[in-house]
Amino acid sequence: MFERFTADARQVVERAEREARFSGSPSIEAEHLLLALACGSGPVAHTLQGCGLDFDRTRAAIDDHFERTLAAIGIDAGGFALPPAPPSANPRFGASSKLALERALRAAAERKDRRLRSEHVLLGVLRAEAGTVPRVLAAEGVERDAIIARLERELAA
Amino acid sequence: MTGVSTDHPASPDDGLAAVVALRRLADRLEDAEVERALRDGWTWSQVAEALAVTRQAVHKKHARRLR
Numbered sequence: 001m002f003e004r005f006t007a008d009a010r011q012v013v014e015r016a017e018r019e020a021r022f023s024g025s026p027s028i029e030a031e032h033l034l035l036a037l038a039c040g041s042g043p044v045a046h047t048l049q050g051c052g053l054d055f056d057r058t059r060a061a062i063d064d065h066f067e068r069t070l071a072a073i074g075i076d077a078g079g080f081a082l083p084p085a086p087p088s089a090n091p092r093f094g095a096s097s098k099l100a101l102e103r104a105l106r107a108a109a110e111r112k113d114r115r116l117r118s119e120h121v122l123l124g125v126l127r128a129e130a131g132t133v134p135r136v137l138a139a140e141g142v143e144r145d146a147i148i149a150r151l152e153r154e155l156a157a
Numbered sequence: 158m159t160g161v162s163t164d165h166p167a168s169p170d171d172g173l174a175a176v177v178a179l180r181r182l183a184d185r186l187e188d189a190e191v192e193r194a195l196r197d198g199w200t201w202s203q204v205a206e207a208l209a210v211t212r213q214a215v216h217k218k219h220a221r222r223l224r
Contacts, residue, residue, distance in 0.1 A: 024184075024185060024188060025181075025184075026184060026218075066178045066181060066182075069171075069174045069175055069177075069178040070175070070178045070179070070182060072166065072171060072175065073166060073175045073179075075179075075182070077182060080182070080186060082185055082186065082189055083189055085185055085188065086188060086192070086222060087222075088222065089221040089222045090221070130170065130173070131177075132174070132177060135170075135174055
């Protein structure tokens with residue numbers, strides 16, 4: 001599946017795997033791809049940083065989202081006094097990251113791009129209508145549609 | 158540990174997000190408690206029975222991480 005990925009896009013996937021592993025997640029999810037896209041100094045990271053989503057802010061926004069979601073059903077996650085999550089052994093691609101990568105492949109195919117770039121990965125992550133990532137973005141006041149439109153323009157140029 | 162109140166999610170979107178957040182919390186709690194039990198001298202079989210899963214299941218999920 002990854003043979004068509006550019007070196008940048010491959011790095012994003014590897015970084016997402018690392019994010020999942022070191023957050024103790026048993027699976028790589030779309031939010032780990034988002035985190036991976038937000039780090040570094042390439043054009044995609046720049047796009048996210050321009051919306052206020054630098055790496056640290058993105059990580060905090062994801063943590064805030066889960067905490068808030070649990071608080072909404074009356075659970076104080078801080079009350080569990082969990083130790084820092086131990087690294088997970090071998091995180092696999094979860095459903096949300098698989099969907100994001102499928103959408104990324106489709107985004108590349110739509111414009112007949114032979115290589116899958118990190119821009120496509122970001123498009124794939126942003127095109128999710130439900131799940132953790134769109135909720136995190138909404139909570140951060142990030143206009144998903146505006147970034148999608150901008151990315152599509154840039155890819156068309 | 159705090160309890161769960163009777164708050165009901167306002168929408169399916171909120172409710173489904175709560176399920177995801179609970180699973181994530183349950184996973185983290187399981188990691189921490191399995192590790193603590195083994196450190197306290199529990200056997201894998203005892204941990205499995207306490208979690209109401211098979212010994213194979215708990216071993217497969219945690220052995221690599223905890224060895």
